[in-house]
Amino acid sequence: MKNKNKQNSRKMWQWDMSFKQNVRQLTARIKQLQGDPHYIAMGMGAGIFVCSTPTFPFQTFLAIALAFILRGSKASAVIGSWIAAPGIPLFYLGSYKVGTFLLGSSVSIGLEPKSISDLLNMGLGVAGTMLTGGIIVGLVPGIAAYFITRKVFTTIRLT
Numbered sequence: 001m002k003n004k005n006k007q008n009s010r011k012m013w014q015w016d017m018s019f020k021q022n023v024r025q026l027t028a029r030i031k032q033l034q035g036d037p038h039y040i041a042m043g044m045g046a047g048i049f050v051c052s053t054p055t056f057p058f059q060t061f062l063a064i065a066l067a068f069i070l071r072g073s074k075a076s077a078v079i080g081s082w083i084a085a086p087g088i089p090l091f092y093l094g095s096y097k098v099g100t101f102l103l104g105s106s107v108s109i110g111l112e113p114k115s116i117s118d119l120l121n122m123g124l125g126v127a128g129t130m131l132t133g134g135i136i137v138g139l140v141p142g143i144a145a146y147f148i149t150r151k152v153f154t155t156i157r158l159t
Contacts, residue, residue, distance in 0.1 A: 031156060035073050041150035042072025047080020049142030052091045053134035054127065059085075080145060091137060092130065099133025 017025070033040050047063040055062055059081050067077035084091075105125075 030079060033073060033076055037150045037153035037157065039071070040073045040076045040153050041146045042070050043067040043074060043076035044080040044149040045142045045146030046070055046072050047077035048084045048145040049138040051081045051084035051088065052095070052138030052141055054092055054095055054130040056088065076149070084141065091134065094137045095130045095134035096126075097133065098136050099129035099131070102132055102136065103129055
């Protein structure tokens with residue numbers, strides 16, 4: 001039984017605990033992140049930025065890669081992508097709207113293709129539109145996450 005509890009304590013979210021207990025545990029883990037506030041904040045911003053783009057199956061990997069490129073904390077990038085995950089439907093809708101506005105075209109998402117090539121073209125058009133919009137939409141929460149995280153960790157480390 002002890003081994004099971006030890007294994008569960010490493011999980012990000014535990015369903016057998018209350019919401020309040022999970023938030024306390026997550027907060028404690030975030031406080032344990034190593035590095036200066038800029039390093040941690042750069043990773044958090046990268047994770048939240050990547051989560052705003054339409055790259056769902058690869059978000060954690062891309063968040064780690066972007067944190068590596070930006071020389072930020074890989075652990076805080078993973079945490080950032082998990083924190084932002086509940087907002088994915090809103091991010092994707094915003095990405096589509098901003099992408100269609102920027103590209104000046106409206107790509108239909110309706111599923112009425114007449115051939116396989118129509119289906120492929122529609123998929124690439126929607127993906128390109130959402131990726132363009134996602135980069136723009138992701139900048140705002142990513143930059144905000146950087147400054148908020150930096151402020152929080154500067155305050156935590158001073159006390």
